[in-house]
Amino acid sequence: MPDVVAYVDGGSLGNPGPSGIGVVLDSSEGRTIRIAKWIGRQDNNVAEYVALLEALQCAMTLKATKLHVYSDSQVVVRQMTGEYTCRSPRLYSLNWICRKLARSLDFSISHVRREHNLEANHLASSAVRKHLP
DSSP states (O other): OOEEEEEEEEEESSEEEEEEEEEEEEESOOEEEEEEEEEEOOOOHHHHHHHHHHHHHHHHHTTSSEEEEEEHHHHHHHHHHTOOOOOOOHHHHHHHEEEEEETTTTEEEEEEEEOGGGHHHHHHHHHHHHHOO
């Protein structure tokens, strides 16, 4: 059962606008998984939560027991740690699902500055660029 570290980012061109997610998962077994996905027209916060959800689902698929996530979204990090209450109806269900999945892991999440999350940011941006006309 590997421990996993994930860097996640979601972004949209416009808010809302064409959106994508980027996830980089590193397992304690030395395996790295990179994910870039188009998620349609969303706002930034939804894209950030979808990136976190992708990381959680991947960790569970890998049968990880421990997951630490780094995100440059203060909203997501503070809501997931309970520092902020999630009052947004559009984010509430994503927050609820992520919190439910996180309970089945030894889960932690930390804020990281954008310049320390460049690979996930690049993956999210590349997913959006591939779907632009």
